[in-house]
Amino acid sequence: xxxxxxxxxxxxxxxxxxxxxxxxxxxxxxxxxxxxxxxxxxxxxxxxxxxxxxxxxxxxxxxxxxxxxxxxxxxxxxxxxxxxxxxxxxxxxxxxxxxxxxxxxxxxxxxxxxxxxxxxxxxxxxxxxxxxxxxxxxxxxxxxxxxxxxxxxxxxxxxxxxxxxxxxxxxxxxxxxxxxxxxxxxxxxxxxxxxxxxxxxxxxxxxxxxxxxxxxxxxxxxxxxxxxxxxxxxxxxxxxxxxxxxxxxxxxxxxxxxxxxxxxxxxxxxxxxxxxxxxxxxxxxxxxxxxxxxxxxxxxxxxxxxxxxxxxxxxxxxxxxxxxxxxxxxxxxxxxxxxxxxxxxxxxxxxxxxxxxxxxxxxxxxxxxxxxxxxxxxxxxxxxxxxxxxxxxxxxxxxxxxxxxxxxxxxxxxxxxxxxxxxxxxxxxxxxxxxxxxxxxxxxxxxxxxxxxx
Numbered sequence: 001x002x003x004x005x006x007x008x009x010x011x012x013x014x015x016x017x018x019x020x021x022x023x024x025x026x027x028x029x030x031x032x033x034x035x036x037x038x039x040x041x042x043x044x045x046x047x048x049x050x051x052x053x054x055x056x057x058x059x060x061x062x063x064x065x066x067x068x069x070x071x072x073x074x075x076x077x078x079x080x081x082x083x084x085x086x087x088x089x090x091x092x093x094x095x096x097x098x099x100x101x102x103x104x105x106x107x108x109x110x111x112x113x114x115x116x117x118x119x120x121x122x123x124x125x126x127x128x129x130x131x132x133x134x135x136x137x138x139x140x141x142x143x144x145x146x147x148x149x150x151x152x153x154x155x156x157x158x159x160x161x162x163x164x165x166x167x168x169x170x171x172x173x174x175x176x177x178x179x180x181x182x183x184x185x186x187x188x189x190x191x192x193x194x195x196x197x198x199x200x201x202x203x204x205x206x207x208x209x210x211x212x213x214x215x216x217x218x219x220x221x222x223x224x225x226x227x228x229x230x231x232x233x234x235x236x237x238x239x240x241x242x243x244x245x246x247x248x249x250x251x252x253x254x255x256x257x258x259x260x261x262x263x264x265x266x267x268x269x270x271x272x273x274x275x276x277x278x279x280x281x282x283x284x285x286x287x288x289x290x291x292x293x294x295x296x297x298x299x300x301x302x303x304x305x306x307x308x309x310x311x312x313x314x315x316x317x318x319x320x321x322x323x324x325x326x327x328x329x330x331x332x333x334x335x336x337x338x339x340x341x342x343x344x345x346x347x348x349x350x351x352x353x354x355x356x357x358x359x360x361x362x363x364x365x366x367x368x369x370x371x372x373x374x375x376x377x378x379x380x381x382x383x384x385x386x387x388x389x390x391x392x393x394x395x396x397x398x399x400x401x402x403x404x405x406x407x408x409x410x411x412x413x414x415x416x417x418x419x420x421x422x423x424x425x426x427x428x429x430x431x432x433x434x435x436x437x438x439x440x441x442x443x444x445x446x447x448x449x450x451x452x453x454x
Contacts, residue, residue: 035233036226038201039192041084048225049188050081053179060179063157064088071149071156073134073173075164076181079224082159085181086130089157096120096127102136107144114148127154134158135167142169149175163269183223192225193217193232207236209245216250271297276307280315284354291350301342305331308349316353317362319434326352357434365428372422379419414452423451 041047044054044064053060063072064085074082086099098113117127129148131137148154149172156176164173184192193214196202209232217235221228232245235253239245271293278286294304305327312327330349334342386398394400403413418425430436430443447453 034230035196035202035236036229039196039199039229040087041081044088047081047084047088048191049184050085050181053181059177060085063092065092069152069155071152071154071158071176073156073158073160073164073168073176073178074181075160075162075178077183077223078161079221079226079228080181080183081225082181083132086132086157086159089128089130096125097130098127099130099132102131102133102141105131105141107141110141110144114144114153117148117154121153129154129156131156131158133160135160135162135164139169142172146171146175166269184221184225185223186218189218189221189223189225189228190214192228196229196232203232203236206241207239207243207245210247212247213245213250216247217254220254272307275304276311276315279311279350279354280358282354282358284351287350287354288347291346295339295343295346301334301339301346302331304346305334305349308346308353311353314363315358315360316356317359317436318430318439319359319361319436320356321435323353323356357436359431359433359436361428361430361436369425369427372425377419377422379421381419382416384415385417410449412446412449414449417450 044061047054050060052058054064055061059070060072063070074085076082096117098117100109100113113127113129117129120127129145134142145154145156149156158168158176160167164178193209197207197209198205213235217228217231220231231250231254235245235250238249238253271290275287275290275294278290291304295301308327309324309331312324316323326349330345333345337345383397384401384403403415405411405413405415407413416423426447428443430440432440
């Protein structure tokens with residue numbers, strides 16, 4: 001088990017087939033354990049933050065106090081207390097507690113736990129099943145839990161850092177109470193750091209810390225209590241007993257904040273969404289901020305480039321036709337030169353797209369055209385537009401009467417191009433933004449000539 005695990009594994013062979021840690025023996029963090037492990041809250045009152053879930057009468061408080069009945073999925077960023085809450089539920093429920101990690105447990109282990117829980121239930125003993133990183137369970141593994149959760153053979157407490165809507169099967173979601181834990185506020189993190197400095201389980205007042213040093217740790221932690229304690233632990237190691245932890249010491253020992261960004265999870269979608277919406281909203285600074293977050297987190301630059309190419313047509317389109325050229329060029333450049341130099345082309349493309357005039361006309365046009373086709377408004381291709389290059393085509397009327405636009409000095413002729421039932425359809429409606437203002441000026445005239453109305 002990892003140092004962040006909840007429970008000692010117990011004597012070998014205690015559970016069949018490695019079913020998991022059983023009982024109420026919590027992982028005991030010794031003096032040599034990381035500060036974050038030593039400072040894990042032992043009671044409900046020691047939990048910092050999450051007041052929206054732990055208030056009087058709230059379902060999570062009832063679970064922690066041992067009076068809850070519903071299975072629960074705890075969803076939230078790292079370092080917000082998911083594992084701690086599960087440990088307190090275990091303590092409240094007594095000895096029948098099993099902890100599994102999705103990293104090293106399969107369907108066989110899940111079924112072994114459920115079989116044991118059924119036997120214990122006959123004796124009136126309820127089993128709490130804690131599954132860490134449940135998003136890593138396959139659909140088959142999650143499905144194996146459904147019956148036991150539905151008939152309350154086990155009380156499931158699952159933890160995930162990813163949005164359960166994407167990572168947990170719908171039947172399991174519908175059978176569980178979904179509770180979202182929030183990133184800790186700066187005031188909460190200051191409490192966490194201050195407690196660790198003073199508590200005997202932590203640094204035991206061995207060192208003191210300047211206010212600006214604490215503020216730097218809080219800033220770098222980004223709402224993650226575990227990260228704040230990890231940074232404090234690293235910085236305090238370089239301070240002699242009785243010394244002071246100052247800003248310079250923190251800076252020297254914590255080189256940079258680790259950007260919270262899960263390339264496979266919810267943070268991935270949130271940051272990408274903010275990136276695109278900032279470009280769409282013409283906030284170039286915000287767009288560059290989210291680009292930097294993705295780059296610092298190690299996002300695949302090709303993925304970013306693909307999003308820029310899509311955005312160039314989706315939200316800019318003909319208002320600035322060169323935006324697509326820039327985005328495609330950036331994608332090709334990233335492939336050609338790689339990173340870190342590729343960040344420059346991605347930044348240039350981001351700036352171009354963010355500052356370009358915006359228009360949804362392209363996506364609206366193809367959307368309306370597809371909607372008509374999906375509604376069955378396809379119709380036959382007009383005979384004069386059909387292929388006339390094969391023998392016998394003209395006998396079928398194909399290509400007969402077709403007018404060649406280049407024969408007209410205007411370069412455009414009156415001629416039906418749409419099927420009969422769609423002859424008056426209008427899909428592309430340019431805005432008056434950027435280059436579309438010019439298109440808007442002559443498109444009406446083009447349509448009138450083509451449709452014989454002027």
